[in-house]
Amino acid sequence: MSTAAPTNAPNTDSAPAGSRVLVLHEPGPAGTAALDLARELDLQEGANLTVVAVVPTAASGSRCGGSALEFNTIVKETVTNELDGARERLGQAAGRTSFELLVEGEDRSPEEWIAAGGFDLVLLPARRRPLRGSGHPAAARLRRATGAEVRIVQRPR
Numbered sequence: 001m002s003t004a005a006p007t008n009a010p011n012t013d014s015a016p017a018g019s020r021v022l023v024l025h026e027p028g029p030a031g032t033a034a035l036d037l038a039r040e041l042d043l044q045e046g047a048n049l050t051v052v053a054v055v056p057t058a059a060s061g062s063r064c065g066g067s068a069l070e071f072n073t074i075v076k077e078t079v080t081n082e083l084d085g086a087r088e089r090l091g092q093a094a095g096r097t098s099f100e101l102l103v104e105g106e107d108r109s110p111e112e113w114i115a116a117g118g119f120d121l122v123l124l125p126a127r128r129r130p131l132r133g134s135g136h137p138a139a140a141r142l143r144r145a146t147g148a149e150v151r152i153v154q155r156p157r
Contacts, residue, residue: 022123055075115146120148122149
């Protein structure tokens with residue numbers, strides 16, 4: 001599995017022993033690769049893992065088509081199920097891992113939450129971006145908001 005390190009960080013797959021590692025979980029091959037890397041860091045180096053999933057929400061109000069409450073409930077259930085899948089993917093490391101669900105519009109933003117958590121390393125799954133290299137839209141914001149190393153984890157080839 002390859003990782004693309006940001007320009008301000010060394011290109012290494014290791015983290016200091018006992019470091020606090022956060023995985024922003026998203027479905028897909030890059031999300032799976034980020035979980036696999038986190039599991040390796042836990043098993044080989046004793047990293048403390050936290051897996052966070054963000055629940056997007058649709059605004060609800062007086063529009064045609066009614067309320068978005070039911071839609072938001074279904075999306076939250078889906079993301080919760082994806083987080084359960086991440087727990088299974090981590091195997092024995094899951095017992096030592098913290099899992100968090102952040103609901104857009106109810107909880108702090110992921111950037112604020114991660115900055116407050118004092119993490120040493122943040123693993124973001126790469127997203128395909130047409131006409132540009134793969135990256136993650138939150139990477140630059142996280143680098144500004146936290147002192148953590150932010151790594152973009154590529155999907156396996």
